[in-house]
Amino acid sequence: MRPSFFHHLHPPTIPAAQARWRYTLGAGGTAIFLMVVLTITGALEMFYYIPTPAEAGLSIQTITYLVPFGGLIRNLHFWAAQLLIIVSAVHLVRVVFTGAYIPPRRFNYLLGLVLFVFSILLNFTGYILRWDTGIQWALLVGTNLIKTIPFVGNYLYQILIGGTQPGSATLIRFYAWHIFGLAIITVILIGWHAFRVRRDGGIALPPPKLRANPERITRFELVRRETLAMLLTGAALIIFSIFAPAPIAAPIPLSTLQSVPESAAAPWFFLWVQQMLKWGDPFLWGILIPLIILLILALIPYIFPKPLESELGRWFPVSGRVAQITVVIIAALIILLTILGSAPTS
Amino acid sequence: MRKLLVIAAGALLLTISLAWWFSGRQPKPVELIPTLTNQPEYCISCHADVPEISKSHPVKTFGCVSCHGGERLALNADLAHSTMRGGKNPSDLSVVEASCGGSNCHSGSEAGNNDHIQRVITSIQSTYAGAIANVRFTFGAQTDMTAHFGITAITNAQTQSDITSLAAFDPASESNPSIQKFGANCLNCHINATPREGDVYARQTGCAACHATGKHTLTTAMPYTQCNSCHNRGNYDLRTMTFVERADHPTSRLQDYYQPIAQFTKCEYTLDCVDCHTRTEAMGDGNIHSNKKDIQYIQCKTCHGTPTELPLTKTLTDPNDIAFKLAFLNPVVDLRLGDTILVTEKGEPLWNTSVQPDGTYTMIGKATQQHFTFKPVMGSSCTQNGQDQSSAYCHECHSVQR
Numbered sequence: 242m243r244p245s246f247f248h249h250l251h252p253p254t255i256p257a258a259q260a261r262w263r264y265t266l267g268a269g270g271t272a273i274f275l276m277v278v279l280t281i282t283g284a285l286e287m288f289y290y291i292p293t294p295a296e297a298g299l300s301i302q303t304i305t306y307l308v309p310f311g312g313l314i315r316n317l318h319f320w321a322a323q324l325l326i327i328v329s330a331v332h333l334v335r336v337v338f339t340g341a342y343i344p345p346r347r348f349n350y351l352l353g354l355v356l357f358v359f360s361i362l363l364n365f366t367g368y369i370l371r372w373d374t375g376i377q378w379a380l381l382v383g384t385n386l387i388k389t390i391p392f393v394g395n396y397l398y399q400i401l402i403g404g405t406q407p408g409s410a411t412l413i414r415f416y417a418w419h420i421f422g423l424a425i426i427t428v429i430l431i432g433w434h435a436f437r438v439r440r441d442g443g444i445a446l447p448p449p450k451l452r453a454n455p456e457r458i459t460r461f462e463l464v465r466r467e468t469l470a471m472l473l474t475g476a477a478l479i480i481f482s483i484f485a486p487a488p489i490a491a492p493i494p495l496s497t498l499q500s501v502p503e504s505a506a507a508p509w510f511f512l513w514v515q516q517m518l519k520w521g522d523p524f525l526w527g528i529l530i531p532l533i534i535l536l537i538l539a540l541i542p543y544i545f546p547k548p549l550e551s552e553l554g555r556w557f558p559v560s561g562r563v564a565q566i567t568v569v570i571i572a573a574l575i576i577l578l579t580i581l582g583s584a585p586t587s
Numbered sequence: 588m589r590k591l592l593v594i595a596a597g598a599l600l601l602t603i604s605l606a607w608w609f610s611g612r613q614p615k616p617v618e619l620i621p622t623l624t625n626q627p628e629y630c631i632s633c634h635a636d637v638p639e640i641s642k643s644h645p646v647k648t649f650g651c652v653s654c655h656g657g658e659r660l661a662l663n664a665d666l667a668h669s670t671m672r673g674g675k676n677p678s679d680l681s682v683v684e685a686s687c688g689g690s691n692c693h694s695g696s697e698a699g700n701n702d703h704i705q706r707v708i709t710s711i712q713s714t715y716a717g718a719i720a721n722v723r724f725t726f727g728a729q730t731d732m733t734a735h736f737g738i739t740a741i742t743n744a745q746t747q748s749d750i751t752s753l754a755a756f757d758p759a760s761e762s763n764p765s766i767q768k769f770g771a772n773c774l775n776c777h778i779n780a781t782p783r784e785g786d787v788y789a790r791q792t793g794c795a796a797c798h799a800t801g802k803h804t805l806t807t808a809m810p811y812t813q814c815n816s817c818h819n820r821g822n823y824d825l826r827t828m829t830f831v832e833r834a835d836h837p838t839s840r841l842q843d844y845y846q847p848i849a850q851f852t853k854c855e856y857t858l859d860c861v862d863c864h865t866r867t868e869a870m871g872d873g874n875i876h877s878n879k880k881d882i883q884y885i886q887c888k889t890c891h892g893t894p895t896e897l898p899l900t901k902t903l904t905d906p907n908d909i910a911f912k913l914a915f916l917n918p919v920v921d922l923r924l925g926d927t928i929l930v931t932e933k934g935e936p937l938w939n940t941s942v943q944p945d946g947t948y949t950m951i952g953k954a955t956q957q958h959f960t961f962k963p964v965m966g967s968s969c970t971q972n973g974q975d976q977s978s979a980y981c982h983e984c985h986s987v988q989r
Contacts, residue, residue: 302661302666306629472599491670
């Protein structure tokens with residue numbers, strides 16, 4: 242069989258041991274598939290979405306209830322976005338737990354981390370585009386956080402929301418960021434990230450003489466496995482979309498845009514930050530701590546003890562213990578704070 | 588591997604057909620573009636069975652949202668209903684301005700005869716000022732019977748009565764326990780109240796209290812049962828300051844409805860309340876009053892006159908006379924220019940009456956369309972003193988035996 246264009250996006254053969262689900266978890270590939278779903282469904286939504294405070298909520302109601310299959314498209318977009326965050330996180334943790342970030346893959350690790358941050362920012366900006374009463378707390382509290390940054394906070398705030406208080410400029414900026422500032426850049430970065438995977442020698446492997454299993458699979462087999470993952474992920478997305486529709490609420494009345502709703506309601510991936518904000522200083526807990534966590538993750542390939550090349554290609558190399566334990570602690574804290582943050586506040 | 592792919596593809600196809608099937612089960616959108624708003628709304632996708640509320644509010648013109656609020660595009664019940672005004676009663680006075688108001692609708696000008704909301708909000712039925720003043724006077728909290736408090740604070744600089752404002756009645760700042768109890772138990776008896784829990788009470792506030800007589804109906808032809816849903820729904824116990832709701836379902840109007848000691852003439856239990864009592868009596872005249880007595884003025888003599896005077900009449904010469912508007916809203920009579928009708932002492936038209944060539948009068952029941960004929964007192968054998976012409980004196984001879 243002659244390889245098609247899609248086959249040519251893959252290396253001719255890859256090692257069988259490292260092509261197994263139990264090693265890769267299929268997370269990186271699934272993330273790319275979810276990004277494809279997001280791009281297509283998002284492009285379809287753009288035909289109906291109107292980014293003005295008066296029309297945004299109504300146009301989403303139009304998409305959800307009146308456009309044929311619009312509700313399904315919107316639900317797919319929502320669920321693909323939520324899954325993308327989970328799958329990207331799994332991908333990141335997998336790379337750390339297998340020590341795959343050591344040179345020459347250090348730069349691509351950083352690219353991946355940037356992509357992870359972008360997927361969170363994309364999710365948050367998309368959430369804000371709903372412009373309904375469900376997102377009002379996160380919009381006001383989230384943007385107010387920026388003001389707390391010393392020296393440049395107010396300036397950044399005005400750049401982000403387009404004025405001294407949220408208004409129609411805010412919505413159009415979030416819209417522009419969502420599509421041009423984040424989505425398009427993300428697609429380009431994904432291309433770069435995938436290119437670097439091949440340039441850096443494919444999936445991380447031990448040196449040739451240390452490989453226990455010399456067997457390799459072809460790109461045809463690889464594409465088949467990817468297709469299987471896509472079919473199953475697609476089916477899961479549709480099931481979620483049918484039985485758990487994307488959240489929607491009444492549009493924010495123009496007159497109450499500036500008033501912070503009483504009950505805190507951050508999107509689920511920021512519940513851990515919402516929980517920390519209860520502890521006091523918003524700059525420390527809302528901005529500094531998340532940035533420090535991000536910095537620790539970024540520094541893993543640079544300052545943490547490096548896993549040995551001979552230990553690559555399997556889970557939990559002993560030489561990467563410090564990084565593994567650090568990521569476990571960070572993940573456990575974030576999960577714990579998320580659980581605390583999701584408990585109804587009295 | 589190929590087998591797995593086939594199974595996975597089958598699973599995806601299955602979920603796609605499931606999604607197809609579910610989208611077919613959603614309510615089919617039915618669009619309505621009311622001419623007043625020109626904005627599409629989809630309420631009738633689910634509410635096709637709701638009858639048109641009145642001829643004056645055709646659904647093609649008003650739609651649903653201009654009165655009820657709500658999310659006009661949402662086909663999910665929770666979201667669609669989440670922003671409705673006043674729940675089951677958009678005419679509740681807390682939201683009435685948004686639902687029924689506007690200068691072209693019911694908060695217009697006095698000259699245009701569409702200042703309904705301003706009049707109702709200052710009326711004794713909303714302020715409850717008379718009851719509050721009476722109770723405070725009775726229990727020594729004030730020395731006169733003048734109203735100082737209403738249910739909510741209101742100011743009316745243009746008032747033609749002596750009272751330009753009422754403060755909000757606050758039972759907590761009263762020292763007398765009976766007044767406190769009155770505050771706790773009796774303040775839901777006015778149309779500016781927070782309605783009591785339950786669907787039967789939801790429409791006993793605002794415009795709906797009087798005008799909503801059935802399922803999604805607004806009318807000016809209110810039968811007496813509508814008035815009685817508030818004015819005869821039980822008894823006060825003044826010792827305990829409690830209200831005892833009546834449990835029976837009155838059937839005979841004369842025997843069951845009215846207080847045993849009250850006296851009534853035939854017309855008072857045959858006609859509907861609105862056949863005699865006028866719009867300013869019921870909805871207020873725009874002024875703040877201390878007591879029901881200050882606004883309610885229709886007596887027997889309004890229609891029957893006295894032994895020495897005929898009732899007041901008016902021949903309709905102005906096509907813009909309010910009588911024509913009222914007769915148009917409830918077309919039980921075919922009122923024409925040149926017709927002569929009875930009018931009240933304040934000049935309000937009793938537009939459902941007419942003066943006959945033989946000196947008798949007719950009245951058509953506003954709610955029943957029954958035809959009544961009646962005579963003036965003048966020329967009858969009534970020997971009542973000309974000074975004592977209030978209804979109480981008429982009752983001395985003319986009340987029915989029960």
